[in-house]
Amino acid sequence: MPPKRIITVFGATGLQGGAVASTFLTDVMLKGDWAVRAVTRDASKEAATKLAEQGAEVVVADYDDKVSLVNAMRGSDVAFGVTNYYERADANYEIQQGKNLADAAKDAGIKQYIWSSLLNITELSKGKLPNVYHFDSKAEVEEYVRSLGIPATFFLPGFYMSNIGRVGGLLQPLPPDNNWTFTLPAAASAQIPMFHVGDTGKFIKAIVLNRDRVLGKRVLGATTYMTAQEVVDSFRTLFPKAGSTAYFFQLSEDMFRETLKSQGLSDYLVTELYENLRLLEEFGYYGGNLHQVPKEKGYKRFQQWAAEYGPIYSLVLGGTVVVVISSEYAMRDLLEKRGAIYSSRPDQYLSHDILSGGLRVVFMKYNKTLRLARKVARMVLDDDIVRTTYLAYQDLESRDMLHGLLEKPDEFINHLKKFTTSFTTQIVFGYRTPNEDDPFMKKLFYTANLLNIFPVLRRLPDSLLPVRRLAKELHKSERNLFLGMYMDVKRKLNEGTAKPCAAAMLAELQETEGVSDDTMAYFSGSLLQAGSETTMATLLGFVQAMVIFPEVAKAAQAEIDGICGNRLPSLDDRKDLPYIRGCVKESLRWMPTTILGVPHSVDKEDWSEEEKTRKENPVSNAVTRTIHKDPKRYRDPYNFDPSRWANDDQSSYESARNEDVTKRDHYAFGMGRRMCLAMNLVDQSLFLAISRLLWAFDFKRAIDVTTQQEIVPDMDDLFDGLFTMPNPFRANIVPRGQARAQSIQEDWHKTSAELLDGDMQWKDVPVGSLPTV
Numbered sequence: 001m002p003p004k005r006i007i008t009v010f011g012a013t014g015l016q017g018g019a020v021a022s023t024f025l026t027d028v029m030l031k032g033d034w035a036v037r038a039v040t041r042d043a044s045k046e047a048a049t050k051l052a053e054q055g056a057e058v059v060v061a062d063y064d065d066k067v068s069l070v071n072a073m074r075g076s077d078v079a080f081g082v083t084n085y086y087e088r089a090d091a092n093y094e095i096q097q098g099k100n101l102a103d104a105a106k107d108a109g110i111k112q113y114i115w116s117s118l119l120n121i122t123e124l125s126k127g128k129l130p131n132v133y134h135f136d137s138k139a140e141v142e143e144y145v146r147s148l149g150i151p152a153t154f155f156l157p158g159f160y161m162s163n164i165g166r167v168g169g170l171l172q173p174l175p176p177d178n179n180w181t182f183t184l185p186a187a188a189s190a191q192i193p194m195f196h197v198g199d200t201g202k203f204i205k206a207i208v209l210n211r212d213r214v215l216g217k218r219v220l221g222a223t224t225y226m227t228a229q230e231v232v233d234s235f236r237t238l239f240p241k242a243g244s245t246a247y248f249f250q251l252s253e254d255m256f257r258e259t260l261k262s263q264g265l266s267d268y269l270v271t272e273l274y275e276n277l278r279l280l281e282e283f284g285y286y287g288g289n290l291h292q293v294p295k296e297k298g299y300k301r302f303q304q305w306a307a308e309y310g311p312i313y314s315l316v317l318g319g320t321v322v323v324v325i326s327s328e329y330a331m332r333d334l335l336e337k338r339g340a341i342y343s344s345r346p347d348q349y350l351s352h353d354i355l356s357g358g359l360r361v362v363f364m365k366y367n368k369t370l371r372l373a374r375k376v377a378r379m380v381l382d383d384d385i386v387r388t389t390y391l392a393y394q395d396l397e398s399r400d401m402l403h404g405l406l407e408k409p410d411e412f413i414n415h416l417k418k419f420t421t422s423f424t425t426q427i428v429f430g431y432r433t434p435n436e437d438d439p440f441m442k443k444l445f446y447t448a449n450l451l452n453i454f455p456v457l458r459r460l461p462d463s464l465l466p467v468r469r470l471a472k473e474l475h476k477s478e479r480n481l482f483l484g485m486y487m488d489v490k491r492k493l494n495e496g497t498a499k500p501c502a503a504a505m506l507a508e509l510q511e512t513e514g515v516s517d518d519t520m521a522y523f524s525g526s527l528l529q530a531g532s533e534t535t536m537a538t539l540l541g542f543v544q545a546m547v548i549f550p551e552v553a554k555a556a557q558a559e560i561d562g563i564c565g566n567r568l569p570s571l572d573d574r575k576d577l578p579y580i581r582g583c584v585k586e587s588l589r590w591m592p593t594t595i596l597g598v599p600h601s602v603d604k605e606d607w608s609e610e611e612k613t614r615k616e617n618p619v620s621n622a623v624t625r626t627i628h629k630d631p632k633r634y635r636d637p638y639n640f641d642p643s644r645w646a647n648d649d650q651s652s653y654e655s656a657r658n659e660d661v662t663k664r665d666h667y668a669f670g671m672g673r674r675m676c677l678a679m680n681l682v683d684q685s686l687f688l689a690i691s692r693l694l695w696a697f698d699f700k701r702a703i704d705v706t707t708q709q710e711i712v713p714d715m716d717d718l719f720d721g722l723f724t725m726p727n728p729f730r731a732n733i734v735p736r737g738q739a740r741a742q743s744i745q746e747d748w749h750k751t752s753a754e755l756l757d758g759d760m761q762w763k764d765v766p767v768g769s770l771p772t773v
Contacts, residue, residue, distance in 0.1 A: 004035040007208070008076040008110075010063075010101065012038035012056070013047035015197045016082045016116055016157065023201025025054045030205060039072045063097040069104035078208055079105050082116035083141075085134035089269060094134070098141030106150045112211050114204060117142040117154040117218070121279060124287045129275040146216075153207050153214045158195030158222030159285060164231060168263075171235065171246075180235065180246035185256040185274055186281040188229040188248045189294075193222030193285050220286055288316025297716060299595045299625040302326070306626045322599070326626045328633075328661040335600065335672030343673040346601040357475050359522035362530075362598055366673070372513060373523050377677045380427070380502040380527065386681050389500070391571060392766030393423040396755060398688045399568075400434075402696050403748035406741055409697075409733040416539045417532075419689060424531035426762075428524050429485050430499030434760035482525035483517060490517075499765055502527055531678060534593045535685050537725035538668075541591025542583065542690060543733075544713050544726045545640035546699035552640055556583055556694045557736070566739065568747065569691035571684065577691060581649075582642030584686045588652070588668040590640050593723040595625035597670070627667055638715070652679040696740055702730035 007024055011017030017038075024036045038056040040048045052058045061068035063083065073079050081101040085094045098115070105113040120139035121132040145152050164170045164182070171182045184190065203221045207214050226234070228248050236243035251259070253274065260270045284290055293301055302324065305313060311327035325331050334342050344366040345352070352363035364370040401419040405412055422433040490507045492498035506520040546553040559579045560569055574581060629637040634644065648665055650658065655665045656675060669676040676682075701710040713729040735741035757763050 004033060005078070006035050006037055006076040008037040008039060008073050008079040010039045010061075010072075010080060011082040011084070012036075012051060012058075013040045013042075013045050014082070014084065016200045017080065018047065018051075019198050019200035020080050020204045021051055021056055021201075022054075023205055025051075025056060027201075027205060029209075031055075037072065037076060063100055066100050066104055066107075069100060070107045073104055073108035073110055076108065076110060078112045078114065079108075079110045080114045080116070080204055081105070083138070085137060089133075091133040091137040094137040095140050098138065099144050102141065102145045102148055102150070105145075105152075106148050111151060112208065112215070113145065113150055113152040114207055115142060115145050115152060115154050117156050119156065119287055121275070121283075125279075125283050128282070129279060131271045132276045132279065133272055135276070151215050153211075153216070154218045155200075155203060155207065156218055156220050156286065157197070157200065158193035158220070159280075161194055161196050171231065177245070180242055182228055182232050182235075182246070182248045183251050183259075184228055184248075184280070185251045185253060185277050186228065187250060189227050190281040191225045191227055191284070191290070192231070192280055193220070194224050194226055195222050199223065225290070290316075297718070300716075302596065303626050303629060328627055328664065328667070331667070331671045332661050339672045341603040342600050344601045344603055346599055357479060357518065357522070359519055361523065361526035365601075366603075369515070369519065372515070373526070374677065376502070376506060376509060376523060377527065379505060381677050381681055383680060386684060389766050390423070390427060390681060391684060393426045394685050394688050395570075396751065397423040398692050399748055399751050401689070402692060402744045405693075405697060405733060406735060406744050412543060412731065412733055413540060413728060416536050416543070420532040420536040420539070420685070423685070424528055424535075426501070427531065428502045428528045429489055430501035430504065431485075432756075432761050478525070479518065479521070482521040482528075486517065486521035486524050499762075530676070531681070533723050535682055537593040537723045538587050538591055538682075538686065539689055540725050542587040542686075543693070543699060543731065544715065544729060545587070545590060546694075547701055547713055547729070547731045548715060549640045550699070550701075552583075552642060553694060553699055556580055556642070556690075560691060560695050564695060566743065568743075569688075569695050571688060573691070574687055578646060578649075579642050580687065580691045580694070582645035583690050583694075584683060585645045585648065585652075585665045586640055586642045587686060587690070588682075589628045589634070589666040591725070592625060592628060592666070592668045593725065595718075595724045598674075600672075600674070652683050696735060696744055697733050698736055700732040700734060702732050 007020075009017045009021045009024075012021045021036050021038050024030050024034050036051075036056040038048065038051045038058045039061050040058065041060065041062055042048065043058050043060050048058050059072050061072040063069070079101075081098070083094050083097050083101075085091070088094075102113070102115070116138070118135040118138040121135045122130045123139075142154050145154075162169070170184060171180060173179065174181045174183075200221070203219060207219055232243075232246050232248045235246050256274055256277075257270050260273065261267075265273075279285060284292070305315075305324070306326035311325065311330040313324055313326070315322045315324060325334060345363055352358060352360060356363060358364075361370065361373045364373070397419050400422070401415050404415040404418065408415070418433060418435070425431050425433050486503050486506070489498055489501065489503035493504055493507055498504050503520075503524045506523055510517075510520050556579055559577055563569075563573055563576045569577070569580075627633060631637050635641075645665065648655075648663075650663075650665065652665070652669060655663070656669055656671075656679060658664055669679050669682075701712060703709070704711050711730055713726065713731075715726075717727045717729070719725050719727045735744070752760070755763060
């Protein structure tokens with residue numbers, strides 16, 4: 001058995017070092033391979049004795065004695081270094097100790113030195129906050145470590161949660177009523193990167209296990225951002241009795257100083273602590289712009305920045321520089337004209353590597369596997385198949401949707417889900433989901449809801465999210481769902497009972513391409529998610545718009561009645577219903593499902609007129625919301641106005657291919673080489689659904705039972721999950737007369753009896769079939 005590798009932990013009897021030692025002594029992934037050398041100045045301490053009992057090698061060394069430090073590290077693979085500024089509250093003393101540790105790490109030949117660092121606040125604030133010494137001193141040591149050229153990683157712990165909850169902390173009962181009060185010399189909206197010091201070992205474990213990925217980099221140690229108000233709200237939820245009267249109170253500078261001085265702190269320390277807490281609001285604990293992005297309605301801040309800084313600007317989110325594109329011209333110049341280098345994706349460790357097993361198409365880098373996925377998608381989305389087989393699926397499911405709405409109008413969100421899910425499962429797996437209780441549909445939306453736990457992945461770097469275990473569990477659940485459905489299609493192919501579908505085509509293609517079942521299962525799953533959830537989100541936005549803008553619904557219904565009368569609209573009516581075509585375009589503009597876009601990455605350093613883009617910089621095409629709400633491009637952009645498209649007869653595909661970006665209708669499908677390939681299918685789905693919904697129903701506002709006033713949905717109340725859509729809202733959806741209601745009932749009973757078997761699946765595959773490979 002090979003000897004264990006050694007990690008030397010300084011400050012092993014303290015908070016950070018103790019957590020690191022504990023993790024490496026007890027973690028099942030580590031303790032078999034790693035030995036812990038715990039360094040302390042006093043081996044007789046109770047904490048040192050306990051570490052020895054747990055199996056650590058306890059050694060004595062002094063930060064002021066370089067020889068003892070080298071001896072403590074010699075033979076180690078990894079060393080974790082941390083200093084305690086408040087031991088003397090002397091920045092110069094801490095800097096010297098930190099440099100002694102770094103010199104010793106170099107002399108001992110350490111393969112990975114991990115320094116517990118912080119940012120230089122004097123530099124970050126450009127001199128406005130010059131007295132946060134315990135940050136600046138650690139930052140100076142970091143620069144010294146870098147200058148030595150040793151293999152190092154820098155761990156930056158977040159805001160200690162113990163500063164909030166401990167006795168005498170920031171949250172405590174205060175006189176005269178002893179109400180629990182959270183006090184800060186910063187606003188309630190100040191964002192705090194929460195860090196439990198006991199989690200230090202988990203971060204260091206990740207750093208050690210991913211050594212090559214993080215050498216030379218900073219790892220930000222926080223589990224989430226919470227505003228001060230959110231801390232109070234959480235306290236109220238967790239402790240309803242004590243928290244019933246809890247509140248946040250912002251201290252003035254004078255009040256803060258007086259309070260701390262009354263506790264015996266020196267002016268020197270009071271100033272340092274005041275500036276430290278002001279950092280949260282003024283510049284952000286980790287610097288950059290992350291603290292300026294609100295957790296809710298963050299897209300509005302991007303719109304403000306675009307107006308202030310122009311079409312291309314950069315942000316620092318955590319430790320990552322992100323270049324943001326905010327105009328159609330910049331998108332064209334970079335994503336289309338330079339698409340050869342702007343079509344990949346940035347590294348996304350949790351959201352892609354762990355959460356998706358590296359297989360989710362939307363997050364894939366621009367490589368052979370992605371090109372295969374898009375090749376398959378083009379075959380699946382062939383125009384002839386879209387206009388025949390898929391049209392039959394959409395026609396059937398839209399009729400079922402009308403029947404469902406007639407029976408249970410209050411469940412309109414579920415009916416929209418079932419419409420988009422059922423026709424997409426037929427395309428992908430050859431299987432209808434006949435009702436919302438279908439086991440597959442339940443599993444699909446259970447997985448989708450879990451994915452919505454991770455909207456923060458779009459705004460925080462992976463290093464801020466130690467949720468790897470949860471992400472792995474989610475990937476396991478999703479993989480089982482997609483793989484199970486894909487393997488079922490393969491089994492039916494072997495038995496000769498498979499219906500034509502995308503998964504069957506993938507199974508045939510798998511033989512020639514030599515890719516895994518998992519890859520093809522995720523290809524099919526990606527088609528399913530793209531086809532069902534995005535279209536559902538757009539339709540939900542349309543329904544909300546009809547409730548907010550009833551005059552639009554009336555104008556649309558007048559056009560439909562003039563052409564279709566008492567019969568159900570069909571796709572053949574599209575040429576005669578320009579206002580309904582406008583409703584489709586306006587729905588895609590008004591409620592884009594990825595309002596901040598999916599980030600691209602550039603394959604090599606590039607210069608544009610406004611910005612230099614380095615290879616490691618994600619490029620966020622945060623344009624869908626910014627451009628779609630640009631009053632220079634769209635008059636009254638917050639109004640849902642289909643008439644703005646009166647002279648635009650382009651399909652979404654034709655518009656997307658128009659070289660004149662001023663003549664593009666919208667950017668809901670993206671731009672460049674990663675543009676959505678299902679545009680014709682989506683146009684078709686939306687036209688059928690929207691025209692038939694308007695033909696069948698009136699979309700009235702619900703009435704508040706208390707005030708008896710109409711309830712107008714808030715168009716900015718958006719659910720920011722994997723896809724963006726309105727949060728649930730109330731609506732009063734009623735049939736447009738008894739004759740329409742009877743027609744819907746009779747139509748569904750006749751259609752289902754003719755086309756569907758006892759299991760509500762197709763008796764015969766509709767006209768047309770998927771191409772064979």
